[in-house]
């Protein structure tokens with residue numbers, strides 16, 4: 651579990667924005683546990699959190715977080731032009747670009763991430779249920795997919811690590 655612990659400005663900002671939007675590392679690690687507990691004996695929350703933190707070191711993940719949250723915030727403040735304002739504000743089901751942004755995260759650790767992402771997107775456990783609660787007045791059209799995707803990617807990383815695969819952390 652070595653590796654570069656120094657965070658870039660981009661990573662610091664992405665982590666700050668997740669926190670500001672009500673998503674903790676622990677929340678995402680809970681999703682990883684939900685996805686992976688049945689496949690690994692003695693899976694610990696530390697291992698889940700470690701894998702989430704590794705995923706957050708990736709530049710494409712940081713960019714997806716910042717892009718998605720920015721659009722959510724603009725929609726929440728009603729600052730987008732129509733028709734995009736309405737589309738994102740009501741989380742229109744045929745929009746689909748929120749999922750495309752999430753796929754850029756899921757991609758990072760290979761194709762098993764897609765299975766995990768599809769599953770967790772259907773089940774919506776834990777923090778995903780909160781992010782999908784439309785009664786809060788908050789807009790998380792992008793963030794719910796991004797959080798699910800980070801958990802799916804971290805699960806894939808964990809699975810590869812358990813299989814002693816060479817990891818893609820550089």
Ligand SMILES: [Mg+2]
Nearest residue numbers: 748791792795
């Ligand atoms: Mg969404």
